Amino acid sequence: MHLEQLLEKTFGYRSFRLGQKEIVEDVIKGRDVLAMLPTGGGKSLCYQLPGYVLRGSVLIVSPLVSLMEDQVQQLRTRGEKRVIALNSFLANDVRQAALADLRRFRFIYASPEILQSPKWFAALKKAGVSLFVVDEAHCISQWGHDFRPDFLKLGDIRKKLGTPPCLALTATAPPEVIDDIVATLGLTNVRRHIYPVDRPNIAIKVECVMSVEEKIERLIHYVKTLQGPGVIYVSSRQWAEVLARKLQAEGIDKTAYYHGGMDAEQRMLVQQQFLRDQLQLVCCTNAFGMGVNKGNIRYVIHFHMPGQMEAYVQEIGRAGRDGKNSIAILLYTHGDEDMVQSLIETELPTKEQIQLFIEHMAFSHTAESSAAQLLPSMLGLSETQWRMLSYIFEKERSSLRGLEHMQANMLQMIEERREWKRNKLNEMRAWLFRSLCRREQIVSYFHQRLSEKPVACCDVCGLTLENYRKQLQSDDEAAWTFHSWREELKRMFFKAGKLDEKAD
Ligand SMILES: [Zn+2]
Secondary structure, three states: OOOOHHHHHHOOOOOOOOHHHHHHHHOOOOOOOOEOOOOOOOOOOOHOOOOHHOOOOEEEEEEOOHHHHHHHHHHHHOOOOEEEEEOOOOOHHHHHHHHHHOOOEEEEEOOOOOHHHHHHHHHHHOOOEEEEOOOOOHHOOOOOOOHHHHHHHHHHHHHHHHOEEEEEOOOOOOOOHHHHHHHHOOOOOEEEEEEOOOOOOOOEEEEEEEEEEHHHHHHHHHHHHHHHHEEEEOHHHHHHHHHHHHHHHOOOOEEEEEOOOOOOOHHHHHHHHHHOOOOOOEEOOOOOOOOOOOOOEEEEEEEOOOOOOHHHHHHOOOOOOOOOOOEEEEEOOOOOHHHHHHHHHOOOOOHHHHHHHHHHHHHHOOOOOOOOOOHHHOOOOOHHHHHHHHHHHHHHHHHOOHHHHHHHHHHHHHOOOOOOOHHHHHHHHHHHHOOOOOOHHHHHOOOOOOOOOOOOOOOOOOOOOHHOOOOOOOOOHOOOOOOOOOOOOOOOHHHHHHHHHOOO
16 A cells, blocks of 8 residues: 555545655654654654554653643544553553553553653563654753653663664754754664754744833733634743733633643643633643644744743744644743743752752662652752752762762753753844844754745734734634533534524
8 A cells, every 4th residue: 555545544634744754654664763843744643654554563752641642532533542651540450451462552652751660661572662753852852942861761771672763753953952862862874854943834023012011911912813722921830820810801711821830630621622722812831832732823922932942933833733824923021031041040950959969869879769759849859950960860870989079060060051051042032132034043043944935924024913813703713602511512403403494
């Protein structure tokens, strides 16, 4: 069967999107592949289609449980039953059955942490992995914006699994991060498929205002006039809640907030309601996004600037996945960068915290003791800080050069990271204030070239908002209000009744 036939039969698509076919062909040939596709470019198809050609299971390592669950759900909706996500939420019987026989699954999703478990690892080894996929592979690089130390162990894990062919996927990685991914995963003779980061259907606008009050006014104006659905990014949990309430008070309903401080159920609910168009607007921190596969987001507004270009590109990339015109607006007021700067500072552990951490470790000798889950809060460390220090600790432990040496090394590495983050922020600032085409600047940041500028490019090139204004509501949109399930049913029957009348 031709790949196109398989594509239509299994996924219902008539043709491949940019780059997909070339990537799939190399993966099926058993080559190591690094693929950078723009956000929303259909990365998952690059391993899902080969899953129907290759013998043996496809293992997909993914950084987020919600992201995995979302992918599993999508595959099941397509009728694929042989799919599982290995995580701590598995029911006991499912877990036991899976441990006994993983081979019957075509797609196995797993977090890097769960691969550390000897039981799961043994089950995977027995099953035979035909393709080792690393999703969001920039998490591997300590210079990637979502650095996850656990991802660094993936090279070893792959080796222990018998070095199956590897597909590393990312949407936003500058060349140095790509080199890091290739080295860490030990990819040999790797085929690099790097596609343009530019998304021509997203217009880019930066607007400088005089004060925070004015920023809120502008935000309300945009939300009232722009065609939704929309996403508003802020830099803190408090702001997400404050803005959502402000907008609700302005009569903008179907608005919710989303951040990492909410419990999993609440977050899932908001995500689902947004996906189903029951919500029109989400005010959120960067916790929202990965795994939100929604085609019709028409605008993304940054109420606060992100700390680096990679994050910005990833966040605006959630708009317009259906290919239709969309807009990204960043609102800036003097002093916003100070907020980012202080976030950077609080994210990194202090000298005192490092000292405490080392003193503790000197006695327990390992970052993975039984009480490990309680330790971060006992030592006053955030999860990120804990991960970072544990990573350096594990790395340095073998050098046997004493605690003092380790502490000095930790301080130096933290300092390097601070410096690196400052540089990233400076690059972001430069982008804001340079009077050059915003799109061209983004593309050149990723060492790429813009082949063609869209008509609706950016505020520097000239941009009218006319095309992004709210359209008259269609019937479907008018039905966006919340109903109880009774009302919902009544409404559906009523609609059906109307159709019948017409047919008569
Ligand atoms: Zn431009």
